[in-house]
Amino acid sequence: MQLTDRINRIQISPTAAVLAEAEKLKAKGMDIADFGPGEPDFPTPDHIKKAAIRAIQEDKSKYTPAGGIMPLREAICAWHKRELHSSFEPWECVVSVGGKHSIFNVISVLIQRGDEVIIASPYWVSFPDIVKYAGGTPVFVGTNPEDGFTLRASVIEKAITPRTKLLIVNSPCNPTGGVVPPEEYERILAVCKKHNVWLMGDECYSHFTYEPNKPYSIASAPRAKDKVIIIGSMSKTFAMTGWRIGYTLGPEALIQALIKLQSQSTSNPTSVAQYAALEAMTGTMETVPAMLAEYAKRRKRIVEGLRAISGVTCEWPGGAFYAFPNISEHLSKVGGKQALAKSCTEISKMLLDKAHVAVVPGEAFGAPGYLRLSYATSIERIEEGLRRLERFFARAEAAA
Ligand SMILES: Cc1ncc(COP(=O)(O)O)c(C=O)c1O
Structure with missing residues (x-):
């Protein structure tokens, strides 16, 4: 179909693509630890x-x-x-x-x-x-x-x-x-x-x-x-x-x-x-500090959890509700070990298929080597997701 140059210059939002993939698996009844969506998990006040x-x-x-x-x-x-x-x-x-x-x-x-x-x-x-x-x-x-x-x-x-x-x-x-x-x-x-x-x-x-x-x-x-x-x-x-x-x-x-x-x-x-x-x-703004306090707890848990995974580094985010770990060690051959994959896009696919964890690959943000994890999700889901991530990277290390 002949479309304009304008529309051909852009791509579908990569975060929307990840969300769609995770939703498909959820619809099939799969339990996904979903760090994809960039939206509060709280209801509108x-x-x-x-x-x-x-x-x-x-x-x-x-x-x-x-x-x-x-x-x-x-x-x-x-x-x-x-x-x-x-x-x-x-x-x-x-x-x-x-x-x-x-x-x-x-x-x-x-x-x-x-x-x-x-x-x-x-x-x-x-x-x-x-x-x-x-x-x-x-x-x-x-x-x-x-x-x-x-x-x-x-x-x-x-x-x-x-x-x-x-x-x-x-x-x-x-x-x-x-x-x-x-x-x-x-x-x-x-x-x-x-x-x-x-x-x-x-x-x-x-x-x-x-x-x-x-x-x-x-x-x-x-x-x-x-x-x-x-x-x-x-x-x-x-x-x-x-x-x-x-x-x-x-x-x-x-x-x-x-x-x-x-x-x-x-x-x-x-x-x-x-x-x-x-x-x-x-109206009242009281829900805003309440949400922030909850995000602060989750931020602590997720950053500490990610830092505990071998080959992963993660800075403290100063704001918003995303952790942005660097996993580039898993993309390169180090100490005689094989790389886990060539890109974070590949790793994200593996994470979704094998570990049932949804994340957005850094390439979507112009940052190869990184993953984005939204912590706008409950502490219980964060704990579950971290367990799965830990197991995934530990197995990958053992196999390399
Ligand atoms: C940095 C940034 N700007 C703008 C938006 C747009 O948000 P909305 O269109 O929902 O107001 C988003 C949503 O994810 C965002 O992350």
Whole structure:
């Protein structure tokens, strides 16, 4: 079939592919220790669910303005101001169908053929493909485990060319858990301003940071608003992945362009989900620290468990809910031993087929040698998964 060059430039999200494979096995009745999904295992809080039910009963089921209902745009700005110390006004805010849609739309209106977009690697799977779909060129800058996978201003400055239009910073980062410290983030912003490059801060995991890190937005820096675009989402913070509500905060001209694009594509995000999000932004936040405390326990268990496996190293993630172990020792011949496989993609397949453990291979994030394990799953499942991983790697070692 003759499809556009545009669609042929991108691939199906590799995380979606892993999820689909694990789901197939589960449907056959197999017990899978599933570290695949990047979504909270907690239910959406009750007060948010009730607000949605109320909206349905009150017939709030008509079209809304394409950029979202004004009370929600106001509430997002107020929430962001209170929680992350920014100063956006409702006309500097647009509501979209999840954070991914927000990112897709921002890149669609900012990036065209010839433009370069700097992305920190390891990266969230969708950034490079969205840039390619828009006709731009992703330019990768490395982060590394010795540095807690944080991004450095000096590294970014070296990657900037006259064609650089945008830098994407995802802090806390999926998949590494890396957090950019505020002082470094401000240095990064200064570099962007100096070279007239937009800085897009993806804050989807803003409220899942572990001590000593704290929730932080680059929008709180002095005079940040000239060059900063913020992406936020209800998905992780409020366990609302399926509701599909995200937002963009940025200069009014950009927001107007995003609303124009939505008016000719999706129209408004689902009306009922917008009322649920309005409750998330204005109601109690007590579920957020409760989830964070649970993630902190799981983080400790999974990192310690992974570190105990031979040939595996793992840094402490500073935020989000992913462990990102390096298993490259199992990919190379060492001490006369055979390599277990050629790639982490192969190892992931073996893990699913033989050990019934679902993980995402590092190649999906531009990080061969790594695996991503989401610990948004219960401690019991983490224990079971670790037992299976331990057995798998021990047997592989014995056979090598
Ligand atoms: C780094 C990052 N950004 C954005 C998103 C998009 O989330 P959503 O579209 O559910 O708001 C995700 C989801 O996994 C993510 O990990």
